[in-house]
Amino acid sequence: MKLNYSLDDMRLFWVVAKSGSFRVAAKQLEMPPSTLSRRISALESALGLRLLHRDAHRINLTGTGQQYLERCGPLFRELNDISGELNAEKHEPAGLLRMAVPVNTTYRWLADALNEFQLRYPKIDLEVRMSNWNIDMGEHAIDLAIRVGEPSLMGWIARPLTGVQFILCASKNATQWHNIAHPNDLARHPLVVSFPVSPWHFEHKTSRESVEYHPQGNVRLSVDDMNIAMKAVEAGVGIGYLPKRVVCEQMREKSLINIAPDWLGPQRRTYLLYRDRQNQPLRLRLLIDHLLQVAPTEY
Template sequence: MEIKYSLDDLYLFWHVCRAGSFSKAAELLQMPVSTLSRRVSRLEQDLDLRLLHRDAHRLQLTSAGEQYLQRCGPLFNELGQVSASLDQEARDASGLIRITAPVGVTRYWLGEMLNRFLQQYPAIDIDLMLSNNNLDMVANQIDLAIRVGDPGLDNWIARPLMDFGFILCAASQRPQWQALSHPRELDQQPLVAVSPIINWDLETTDGQQHYRVLPAANTRVRVNDYDIATTAVKNGLGIGLLPCWLALPAIRRGELVRVLPQWLGLRRQSCLLYRDRDHQPYRLRLLIDFLLQQAQQEPTLEEWLEH
C-alpha cells in the first residue's frame, strides 16, 4: 500500500502531542509555530482525517488522532533509541572492529600492536581474520584490512603503513650458494618461494641494477606463509627471498646466511584499507591512528641491515 502522507509530518504531529502544544513543540524543534501548524494540517489533509481539536487554550486528540499516536509513538521512541545508540557508537571508544590481515604481518607486528591497543581501550573488541588471500571485504563485513602490495580495491581508502625489505638467504650449512655472483645463477638453484608473489624483483643496494627472477621448475617449496618458507630455507631446501624481520634474527643466530648480499628484493609496502574517511565509528578512528603512529616507530630497511 502506497503511503500518501509525509512521515516527517507524522513525526511533527507526534512531537506536538508529546509537548502538549504547538508553541512548546515548535520551541523544541526550533521551527516557527506557523510552519509546524501548517505541516500538521497538511498531514490531516493527506489522511483526510481530523487528528486534533484546537482552540486558544488547549489541544485535544480526536479518536483518529489517538489511534495514530498510539501506533506511531512506540515507533518514534524506538527510532530515537536507535539514533542515540548510533550517536554513541560514533563518539565512544567501545564496540567491535572486524579486521583482516596476512598471517606473517600479524605474527611479526600487528598481533602485538592489537594487544597494546586493547589494553589501552578495554571497551573495544576485535574480530581478527587471518588470511594471505584478499578476503571479500563487504561479504565479511570488514572494517579494516592490512594488505601488502597492491590493495586491489579502487573504492576503498588506502593509507601507507610501513615498507618491508627482503633479502636472499640460504641455510648456513650450504656454503656453495654463498659463492653466487649474479641473480641469473638463481635459475640453476633450488628455490623456496612464497605465494602469491610470482616474481622476485631484485635491485643492487645502490639501486643501479635490476633483475627479475622467475621461480618456476627449480622451485622445491612453494608455500603461502613466510614462517614455513623460512624454516624450509633453514633446513637447506633452497634459497629464499625472505623478509628482513624474519631473516636477520636467524642470520644472527647462525641459522641462515645471506646470498648475493649486494642485491635486495624490492620493498613491498603495506597499507591500511578502510571504506569511509568521514563517517567512521570513533573506535575505528582510534585504531587507525594508533597503528599509523606505531608504524612510524618501526625500523627502516637500512636500520634493519645495520644491526
C-alpha cells in the same frame, strides 16, 4: 491506497502529541508554529481523519489520534534509540571493528599492537581475519585492512604504514648455494616460494640494475606462510626470498645466510586501508591513529 504524507509528517505529529502544544513542539523541532500546524493539517487531510482538537491554549488527541500515537510511538522511540546509538559511535570508544591483515604482519608486530589497543579501550571489540590473500572487503564488511604492495582498491584511502625488504637466504649448511652472483643463477637451484610474494624483485646495491625473477620449474615448496617458508629454507630444502626482519634472529645465529648481499629486494610498502576519512566512528579513528603510531619502520 497511495498516501500523500511522509514518515516525517508522522514524526511531527508524534512530537506535537507528546508535548501537548504546537508552540513547545515547534521550538523542539526548530520550525515556525504556523508551518508545523500546516503540516499536521496536511497529514489529517491525507488520512481523511482528525487527529487533534485545537483551541487557543492547548491541543487534545481525538480517539483516532490516540490510536495513531500508540501505533507510531514505538516506531519513533526505536528510531530515536538507533539515532542515539549511531551518534554515540562518533563520540564513544566502543563497538566492533572488522580487520583483514596478512598472517606474517600479525605474528611480527600487529598482534602486540592490537593487544595494547584493546587493553586501552576495553569496550572496543575486534574481529581479525588473517590471510595472505586479498579477501573481498565489501563482502566481509571490513572496516580496516593492511596490505603489502601498492593497493588498487577504488574508494579506499591508503596510508603508508611500514616497509618490508626481502633478501635471498639459504641454510648455513647448504654451502653449494652460497655464491649467487646474479638472480638469474637461481634457475640452477631448488627454491622455496612464499606466496603471494612472486615474482622476486632485485636491485643491485651499486649498479642499480633491476631484475625480476619468476620462480618456476625448480620450486621445491610453495607455501602461503613466511614462517613455514623460513623453516624450510633453514632446514636446507631450498633458497628463499624472505623479509629481512623475519629472518634477523636466524641471521644473527648464523643458521641462515644472506647468499647475495649485493642484490636486495626493493622496499615494499605496507598500507593501512579504510574507506571514509570524514564520517568515521571514533573506535576506527582511534585504531588508525594507534597503528600509525606504533608500526615499525621496517619489519
